[in-house]
Amino acid sequence: MRRMMVAFIALMLLALPAAHAVLPDEIMSDPAKEARARELSRELRCMVCQNQSIDDSDAPLARDLRLLVRERIAAGDSNAQVLDFLVARYGEFVLLKPRFERQTLLLWLLGPLLLIGGGLALWLQIRRRSRSGVDVPTSPLTPDEEARLAALMSDDTKSSELRKAT
Amino acid sequence: MIAESGHYALVLALGLALIQSTVPLIGARLGDVALMNVARSTALAQLLFVGASFVALVMLHVNSDFSVANVYENSHSMKPLLYKITGVWGNHEGSMLLWVSILALFGGLVASFGNNLPLSLRAHVLAVQAWIASAFYLFILVTSNPFLRIANPPIEGRDLNPVLQDIGLAVHPPMLYLGYVGFSISFSFAIAALMEGRIDAAWARWVRPWTLVAWIFLTLGIAMGSYWAYYELGWGGWWFWDPVENASLMPWLAGTALLHSALVMEKRNALKVWTILLSILTFSLSLLGTFLVRSGVITSVHAFATDPTRGVFILLILCLFIGGSLALFAGRATSLKQGGLFAPISREGALVLNNLLLTVACAVVLFGTLYPLAMEMLADFKMSVGAPFYNLTFAPLFAMLLLAVPFGPMLAWKRGDLLGVTQRLLAAGVAGLVVIAITWAWVRGGSALAPLAIGLGVFVIAGAVTDIVERTGLVRLPFATVLHRARGLPRSAWGTAFAHAGLGVALIGIVCETTWNSEYIATMKPNDIAHVAGYDLKLDGLLQRQGPNYREMIAEFKISRDGEALTVMAPSKRSFTTRGSSTTEAALLTRGASQLYVSLGDATAEGAIAVRIYYKPMVLLIWWGPVLMAFGGVLSLSDRRLRVGAPKPARAKQRLQPAE
Numbered sequence: 001m002r003r004m005m006v007a008f009i010a011l012m013l014l015a016l017p018a019a020h021a022v023l024p025d026e027i028m029s030d031p032a033k034e035a036r037a038r039e040l041s042r043e044l045r046c047m048v049c050q051n052q053s054i055d056d057s058d059a060p061l062a063r064d065l066r067l068l069v070r071e072r073i074a075a076g077d078s079n080a081q082v083l084d085f086l087v088a089r090y091g092e093f094v095l096l097k098p099r100f101e102r103q104t105l106l107l108w109l110l111g112p113l114l115l116i117g118g119g120l121a122l123w124l125q126i127r128r129r130s131r132s133g134v135d136v137p138t139s140p141l142t143p144d145e146e147a148r149l150a151a152l153m154s155d156d157t158k159s160s161e162l163r164k165a166t
Numbered sequence: 167m168i169a170e171s172g173h174y175a176l177v178l179a180l181g182l183a184l185i186q187s188t189v190p191l192i193g194a195r196l197g198d199v200a201l202m203n204v205a206r207s208t209a210l211a212q213l214l215f216v217g218a219s220f221v222a223l224v225m226l227h228v229n230s231d232f233s234v235a236n237v238y239e240n241s242h243s244m245k246p247l248l249y250k251i252t253g254v255w256g257n258h259e260g261s262m263l264l265w266v267s268i269l270a271l272f273g274g275l276v277a278s279f280g281n282n283l284p285l286s287l288r289a290h291v292l293a294v295q296a297w298i299a300s301a302f303y304l305f306i307l308v309t310s311n312p313f314l315r316i317a318n319p320p321i322e323g324r325d326l327n328p329v330l331q332d333i334g335l336a337v338h339p340p341m342l343y344l345g346y347v348g349f350s351i352s353f354s355f356a357i358a359a360l361m362e363g364r365i366d367a368a369w370a371r372w373v374r375p376w377t378l379v380a381w382i383f384l385t386l387g388i389a390m391g392s393y394w395a396y397y398e399l400g401w402g403g404w405w406f407w408d409p410v411e412n413a414s415l416m417p418w419l420a421g422t423a424l425l426h427s428a429l430v431m432e433k434r435n436a437l438k439v440w441t442i443l444l445s446i447l448t449f450s451l452s453l454l455g456t457f458l459v460r461s462g463v464i465t466s467v468h469a470f471a472t473d474p475t476r477g478v479f480i481l482l483i484l485c486l487f488i489g490g491s492l493a494l495f496a497g498r499a500t501s502l503k504q505g506g507l508f509a510p511i512s513r514e515g516a517l518v519l520n521n522l523l524l525t526v527a528c529a530v531v532l533f534g535t536l537y538p539l540a541m542e543m544l545a546d547f548k549m550s551v552g553a554p555f556y557n558l559t560f561a562p563l564f565a566m567l568l569l570a571v572p573f574g575p576m577l578a579w580k581r582g583d584l585l586g587v588t589q590r591l592l593a594a595g596v597a598g599l600v601v602i603a604i605t606w607a608w609v610r611g612g613s614a615l616a617p618l619a620i621g622l623g624v625f626v627i628a629g630a631v632t633d634i635v636e637r638t639g640l641v642r643l644p645f646a647t648v649l650h651r652a653r654g655l656p657r658s659a660w661g662t663a664f665a666h667a668g669l670g671v672a673l674i675g676i677v678c679e680t681t682w683n684s685e686y687i688a689t690m691k692p693n694d695i696a697h698v699a700g701y702d703l704k705l706d707g708l709l710q711r712q713g714p715n716y717r718e719m720i721a722e723f724k725i726s727r728d729g730e731a732l733t734v735m736a737p738s739k740r741s742f743t744t745r746g747s748s749t750t751e752a753a754l755l756t757r758g759a760s761q762l763y764v765s766l767g768d769a770t771a772e773g774a775i776a777v778r779i780y781y782k783p784m785v786l787l788i789w790w791g792p793v794l795m796a797f798g799g800v801l802s803l804s805d806r807r808l809r810v811g812a813p814k815p816a817r818a819k820q821r822l823q824p825a826e
Contacts, residue, residue: 023767024689024776045550051408053552056401096552103547107537111530111559118522126510 022055023063028070037070040082044069045096053096065094169234172222173313176263179215179270180303182208186296190289202285205292206277212299213274220254220267223312227254233319236260236312242325242744244715252335253326258460258476259312261339265456266302268340268347272376273299276351283372290358291351298350301483309476325715325744334394341387342414346452348380349421352428353449356442357491360498370432370441375803377428377445381421382799388414389792400750400765402683402780404788407553412535413455419528420448423521430517434506434579437514439499440521446495450488451528457484458535509581516574516582523567530559568622568669572629575662576636594632598625609682616681619673626670630663661802665795672791675759678784686779689770699781701762702726703735708775716740718751721766721775725755737764759786 022041028034041055046062054062054069065086072082086094098104141149186208193201223236227250232238240257241250255264273295280288306312355373359365391414396404405411424444430437461477508514534551541547572594576587588595602621609617635641637659638652686698696703706722720738724731735753742748752765760783767776 022687024687027687043552043554045552050410051406051550051552056403056406091548093548093550096550097554097558098549098551103541103545104537104549107533107551107555108559110533111526111563114526114529115522115563118526122518122522123510129507 022066026063026066026070028074033070033073036079037066037073040069040073040079041066043083043096044086045094047090047093051096168222168225168229169231169313169315172219172226173311175215175219175222176303176307176313179212179219179266180300180307182212182215183296183299183303186212187293187300190293194286194289199285202289205289205296209270209273209277209292209295212296213270216263216267216270220263223260223263224251224254226313227251230323232321232323233315234312235314235316238316238320238323240326241323242715243322245326245331246714248333248336249326249331253330255339256326256330256335259306259310261343262302262306262310262460263312264340265343265347266299266306268343269295269299269302269350272348272351276354276376286362287355287358287369287372290361291354294354294357295350298354298487301486305476305479305483309479322744325742328716328740328742328745328747328749329398331742331749332394332398334390334398338387338391338394341383341390343387345380345382345384345387345421346414346417346455348376348383349417349445349449349452351376351380352424352445353491356445357494359442359502360494363498363501365438365442365502367432367435370428373445374425374428374432377421377425378799378803381418381425382796382803384414384418384421385792385796385799388418389789389796393789396785397752397754397763398749400752401778402752402763402765402782404679404785407534407556409535410459412531413458416451416528416531416535417448417455419524419531420444420451423524423528424448426517426520426524430514434508434514436506436508437518437521438502442499442502443495444521444525446488446491450484450491451532453484453487457481506580508579511577511584512582513574513577513579516570516577519570520567520574523563523570527560527563527567530563531556534559565619565622568626568673571626571666571669572632575633575659575666576629590636591629591632594625594628597628598622613681616677619677623670623673623677626673627667630667630670634660634663657805658802661798661800661805663798664801665798668791668794668796668798670791671787671794672789675784675787675789675791679782679788682783683785684781686777688777689774690777691772691774696777696779698762698779699783700727701732701781703762703764703779705775705777706734708769708773711738713740715744716742719766719769721764721777723753723764725762735762735764737766739766756786759784759790761785 022038028037038055042053044054044065046052046054046057046059046065048059048061049057052059052062054065068086069082072085077085083095092098098107100108186205189208190202190205193199193204226234226237227241228247230237230241230243230250232241236257236259240253240260245253253260255261273292276283276288276291276295280291283291352373355369355376359369388411391411392404395406396402424441427437427441427444431441457477457480461480506514534555538549538551541549572591573584573587576590577584598621601624602617605617605620606614634652634655637655638648640648643651684699686696688696690696690705692705692707694705696705702725704724704726706724708719708721711718711720718738718740720736723735723737725733725735733755735755737753738751740749740751750765752763754764755762760781763780763782765778767778769775
């Protein structure tokens with residue numbers, strides 16, 4: 001609810017030796033490798049934070065992970081290998097973008113399925129309604145409603161007559 | 167005495183709410199006008215008592231009465247007055263009191279301005295409001311009493327969390343709550359309609375202004391929170407797809423859908439059942455948000471509220487209201503008559519598409535937020551869902567939505583001419599394509615997505631402009647006629663154009679910021695110069711200063727561009743002694759819609775300091791967009807149709823009034 005507050009508090013609890021995400025001494029000398037490291041960092045979760053990537057987080061653990069990622073890149077790992085290495089170590093929890101597999105099938109497919117399903121349902125409904133006739137049968141007015149309508153109509157004529165008179 | 171009075175006022179408010187939740191309903195069953203009118207007085211009295219209770223808590227905080235646990239835990243005698251006041255809702259108990267105060271405020275507003283509502287509808291609406299209020303009063307009184315005393319009062323308080331000591335706290339939570347809680351009105355109207363078993367176009371006309379008010383506040387509240395995070399957290403992030411943020415985004419998505427479906431219902435008497443369902447879902451998502459944040463279910467470690475009794479209590483409220491309302495809906499919805507027919511290609515059709523896309527987007531966010539919780543509980547599988555997931559799933563849905571946005575307002579009701587509208591939008595489409603080509607050429611390769619998205623943003627803005635141009639006859643009619651027609655145009659048409667253009671503006675800001683953001687991270691010593699995006703930042707020196715309840719270290723940077731001195735930026739780092747924690751105060755330099763952003767890290771022993779400098783092109787558009795949207799909402803709200811055109815029910819009483 002107070003969306004930032006929790007994030008703030010989570011952050012503050014972790015940030016006592018405050019530092020800001022990537023620190024100057026972590027940066028790799030090869031800009032291409034550093035860019036890869038940043039890209040990977042954004043997909044990895046700082047496991048002690050609330051939904052923060054290690055790229056954003058100040059936590060010491062995030063720093064350790066950032067250094068680890070850079071170490072693996074320096075050792076010549078591909079991006080996929082780095083991710084595999086971290087998943088083997090810390091589990092799927094470390095991935096901010098869950099892998100497409102049995103447990104996450106529903107999560108990934110929900111959006112497209114809902115869109116297609118919803119679209120299909122709407123299309124069918126429109127077809128059914130247009131086939132079933134020009135208009136939906138409307139129920140006739142109840143005596144009560146008739147009376148109110150009559151009252152309204154007479155009201156209207158009276159007021160327009162009055163308007164004419166003035 | 168103040169604390170006890172506040173507590174007692176809250177108990178009285180609960181009593182009033184209990185009366186309000188039953189007596190008017192009995193009145194409606196018996197057709198007793200006096201009993202139905204009870205709702206009006208109790209709603210106003212409730213507002214009075216909750217207001218008194220809230221004022222009592224504010225006074226306790228302002229007086230620094232540390233014999234009250236809530237004040238002791240969240241305040242400090244040296245804290246500036248503004249933060250003493252805002253600190254009232256900077257904690258669990260106080261924020262719940264704010265929640266019910268706003269709920270009572272909305273109840274009071276319906277009671278005072280709902281004179282044109284049919285009596286039994288008003289009685290039902292206020293009774294449902296009172297059910298919600300009773301549940302939350304009970305929650306506060308049983309689990310989160312802000313007026314609890316401490317037996318041996320300490321001399322000094324523990325201070326408010328430093329990150330919350332910011333003007334953002336003064337604005338963001340109240341705005342957000344006005345949004346969340348505002349949706350309770352459309353919820354109450356929906357339940358009342360289901361209970362009465364009747365609903366018509368007039369119903370939508372009563373509900374729409376309330377929904378619009380809530381939506382405006384929620385839009386501004388979310389934008390405000392995002393900007394607060396941007397400048398306060400110190401790395402320039404403005405949206406994190408954090409569950410707590412998602413909790414505010416979901417009601418916004420559902421509320422936006424509701425706003426549009428209520429339009430169809432009001433104008434064409436169609437989509438009734440769906441509008442009712444959306445009203446229920448929107449407020450349910452607000453309640454879910456309250457639950458997610460207040461129960462601490464998202465993070466067991468860091469969220470404020472980790473007390474399980476609170477969590478279980480809110481879960482009960484949640485189940486009761488969401489389950490109950492959906493059950494009522496399932497039972498009664500079929501009795502509601504279906505309304506006007508329309509061809510798939512029509513204004514209604516476009517609004518249905520809008521609803522489909524917004525609801526799916528909302529479902530994706532809901533799923534992304536709850537799926538990890540469910541997997542951990544059911545399958546013992548720990549996983550995360552973060553920004554990269556939403557970028558892949560949420561973004562395409564919104565791209566589709568934005569592509570359709572310019573078409574909606576230009577299609578005719580009942581049966582539209584897609585080809586004709588496409589021709590009329592040709593200029594807007596060309597504008598979009600030209601911008602894509604220019605951006606593409608300018609960045610020379612790189613990500614193809616960014617130019618496309620910017621083109622989409624331009625198309626949306628140009629589409630909104632085209633709509634107004636068409637309606638006023640600009641270009642083809644003489645200027646005086648255009649002016650006359652512009653004045654005659656319903657405010658809601660202007661509102662639509664502004665709100666839709668706001669979407670495009672925000673999109674352009676988001677794309678520019680994420681794609682062309684440049685950063686510079688280094689350890690700097692005095693007289694070092696950093697070069698970022700054409701700006702030279704020279705670190706002049708570091709100095710220390712004592713604030714009211716903190717010490718701060720300030721770094722002064724001289725900013726210049728092409729040798730021309732511009733200004734001095736002074737980011738700082740504050741250490742709060744009482745809590746032993748610190749905050750970064752970033753310095754911002756605004757140039758047009760772009761910003762230069764400087765924040766500080768730790769100082770080293772050799773007198774150097776870690777510095778993060780960003781240049782964020784077009785970043786302000788991200789928040790100007792929502793401001794435009796809210797402005798559009800305000801315009802629409804001021805529309806004659808909603809202001810005076812509210813339908814007067816044909817009642818016997820009115821026949822006695824003079825005709826003119």
